[in-house]
Amino acid sequence: MSNLPSLNSVVTCMSDYDPESLRVDQAIKIVQDFVRPGSLALATESVGIYDALGRILAKDIISPINVPAADNSAMDGYAFAGSSIAKSEVTMLTMIGKGLAGNAFAGQVGPGQCVRIMTGAVMPEGCDTMIAQEMVTADGDQISFKSSQIKAGDNRRLKGEDLSAGQPALLAGKIIRPSDLGLIASLGIGTVEVKRRLRVGFFSTGDELRSIGQTLDDGCVYDSNRYTLFGMLSRLGVELHDFGVVRDEPDAMRAAFSQAAATCDAVITSGGVSVGEADYTKQIMRELGDVSFWKIAMRPGRPMAFGSIKSDKHQAVLFGLPGNPVAVMVTFYQFVRNALLSMSGATDVAPLVMQAKAVEAIRKRPGRTEFQRGVLSTDATGTRTVRITGAQGSGVLRSMSEADCFIVLEHDQDQIKAGDTVGVVLFEGLV
Helix, strand or coil: CCCCCCHHHHHCCCCCCCCCCECHHHHHHHHHHHCCCCCCCCCEEEEEHHHCCCCEECCCEECCCCECCCCEECCCEEEECHHHCCCCCEEEEEEEEEEECCECCCCECCCCEEEEECCCCECCECCCEEEEHHHCEEECCEEEEEHHHCCCCCCEECCCCCECCCCEEECCCCECCHHHHHHHHHCCCCEEEEECCCEEEEEEECCCEECCCCCCCCCCEECCHHHHHHHHHHCCCCEEEEEEEECCCHHHHHHHHHHHHHHCCEEEEECCCCCCCCHHHHHHHHHHEEEEEEEECEECCCEEEEEEEEECCEEEEEEEECCCHHHHHHHHHHHHHHHHHHHCCCCCCCCCCEEEEECCCECCCCCCEEEEEEEEEECCCCCEEEEECCCCCCCCCHHHHCCCEEEEECCCCCCECCCCEEEEEECCCCC
């Protein structure tokens, strides 16, 4: 990692910075200012088109051809010159041949003539207009149609209408989606240049945590956070490094942080940043790097650490997330997701916030941003509505499993009444 500013220089630029009650929008800005574009110079690699899904484009793809390569038909029907449309009520034309996709009509089409043509077939010479077959009355080689149903140039796809030779087809920073695979293939391109995958290490901390398969002693719980982190990170297409469960012991913590920082671009932990947690967790984080500890005015997810740590001259961005399962997911989506995508070289990473009407009253107090778990639907009038998924405690992971969206209640909002409009962020595309 290079070109990272000092964390202090970032936070001191904020006039109303309050480390004891940082607003969500302020915390997001700090992360964005700290992880600046270009702070991580990722190498690039060429991959085949089948391996490109979800990868981040390293450079613009320039179209080597026109798509389509020639004017062609947008539907099955008849091609003719627009000038042949009669001024009278009915136009009559003589059919002189047929054109198929991949087997174009080779002759010249004159005034008063037409060619039977299929969708995608090259427009014959002399033709600039198409009429759908269902709009035509055919009698042998004669066709007729109402002149008012068509005008010159209708139903023709123009050469280069989709993509023009020499123009960018996809821009660097694009996360390659299924439609992009088809677009790349339509250009005859079989390999693309992409950014290498971001290396992300993650682990859970706590003496009470047990891994799947271990005996669950009194007072212990199974570690769920690593599995939700695994799922959320997998959706981002990063290279995963799972360092397991780390005990609340100084040497174990130091070794885990050092190993993760030495091999990864970003390190994510869960647990160990709340008030009352072992002091050496925070001490070791600070010992190894430039780390700020926040109390964010949000629910759930108030405690969080952010900054960078070093090991063997390698620097990694650090996200110290809370220990409660729902708080881990909320803070990940609010702060970590966009930062990792930006570090990976992606552009336009912010999720879309929609509006919906609350089905029921929702308790809320001003002075903090709240992220309730909700279920989105549409009522009989076509209005988008949302309801919460019952108990909203930060340890109730079921509230996330039953939900399909976050209900975002802004910092200054007060109690929400049934019928009030609220912001909603869909999980799809995120989780």
